[in-house]
Amino acid sequence: MEKFLYTVLPVSMNMLLKLSVHMANELSYGCHIKLSGGYVRMAERAIALYEQEGCSSFQFFAKNPRSLQVKQFVTAEAERCRQLMEHYRLRSVIHSAYPLNLAISIHDQPEAAIQHIQSLCNDLEIAEVTGAIGVVVHFGVAKKSNRLAGYQDILTTLNTVLAMYKGPALILLENQAGLYGGIGSTFEEHVQIKQLCIDPERVGFCFDTCHAYVSGLWHADNQLGTEQLLRDGDRLGYWDDVEVVHVNDAAEPFGSMRDRHAQLGTGHISLAAMKELLSASQLHGVMNVLETPASDVSFHQPEWEILRQLHYSN
Numbered sequence: 001m002e003k004f005l006y007t008v009l010p011v012s013m014n015m016l017l018k019l020s021v022h023m024a025n026e027l028s029y030g031c032h033i034k035l036s037g038g039y040v041r042m043a044e045r046a047i048a049l050y051e052q053e054g055c056s057s058f059q060f061f062a063k064n065p066r067s068l069q070v071k072q073f074v075t076a077e078a079e080r081c082r083q084l085m086e087h088y089r090l091r092s093v094i095h096s097a098y099p100l101n102l103a104i105s106i107h108d109q110p111e112a113a114i115q116h117i118q119s120l121c122n123d124l125e126i127a128e129v130t131g132a133i134g135v136v137v138h139f140g141v142a143k144k145s146n147r148l149a150g151y152q153d154i155l156t157t158l159n160t161v162l163a164m165y166k167g168p169a170l171i172l173l174e175n176q177a178g179l180y181g182g183i184g185s186t187f188e189e190h191v192q193i194k195q196l197c198i199d200p201e202r203v204g205f206c207f208d209t210c211h212a213y214v215s216g217l218w219h220a221d222n223q224l225g226t227e228q229l230l231r232d233g234d235r236l237g238y239w240d241d242v243e244v245v246h247v248n249d250a251a252e253p254f255g256s257m258r259d260r261h262a263q264l265g266t267g268h269i270s271l272a273a274m275k276e277l278l279s280a281s282q283l284h285g286v287m288n289v290l291e292t293p294a295s296d297v298s299f300h301q302p303e304w305e306i307l308r309q310l311h312y313s314n
């Protein structure tokens with residue numbers, strides 16, 4: 001049976017899990033898991049990683065990451081995936097397809113814009129039925145010459161998607177490395193765009209540590225840089241809506257705007273700065289997901305130990 005869902009369901013399981021992880025001050029971490037073989041096969045891989053390494057969070061592509069084509073999913077299989085997530089108390093999030101651009105202009109490119117909107121709605125439906133908390137979406141690619149139009153187009157896309165999809169899966173805006181017309185790398189932009197949406201409570205954030213560092217948002221090289229970052233986010237209420245942290249070291253220097261991820265402890269961000277950030281009370285209970293280079297999950301092995309130490313040691 002195949003179907004699209006545009007229904008309103010209570011958020012339930014994921015909110016409860018976030019709350020319980022937060023209250024117990026537990027670490028919820030993991031990495032990207034391959035979808036090959038389908039949603040149930042993916043869930044089995046996630047369960048194996050949970051049993052071996054304690055990874056209780058993961059990210060996945062709902063469909064081919066290089067295409068915006070809508071995926072016709074088999075509901076029974078996706079629901080089985082959700083049941084497994086609930087049984088093992090795992091949390092997952094979808095990463096939208098690479099070509100997706102919230103700043104696509106419906107006036108200049110109506111056909112393409114519709115494709116982007118449908119692709120995101122499709123991802124949100126798959127998130128809901130597989131039990132994922134939502135869909136991570138990059139802030140958007142705008143023309144440098146017209147940033148304001150870029151923001152307007154992002155709002156149009158978001159509002160159209162929010163009007164079409166009414167379920168519990170969240171849209172999670174991810175901070176960018178500083179390219180793409182220079183938008184999407186500050187807290188102000190994220191908080192403003194969320195507040196201007198027709199349904200702000202269904203929009204949250206995904207904070208990427210590598211992007212924050214190379215864009216110049218997070219002065220991790222500076223001794224007071226992390227404290228300042230946390231304070232800046234507090235002032236705008238940004239951290240309250242962060243559901244996921246992409247925990248990536250940076251292969252390029254501070255402010256370089258070059259987006260190349262490195263494994264934890266091998267790039268420019270010191271482990272001391274990473275520890276200060278990840279163990280901050282503002283980030284308790286969020287999903288910590290590695291997007292660092294690894295052709296197989298086994299290559300993340302040294303990083304699990306680092307993550308555990310970052311959170312628990314003093």
Ligand SMILES: [Zn+2]
Binds near residue numbers: 174208246291
């Ligand atoms: Zn990321």
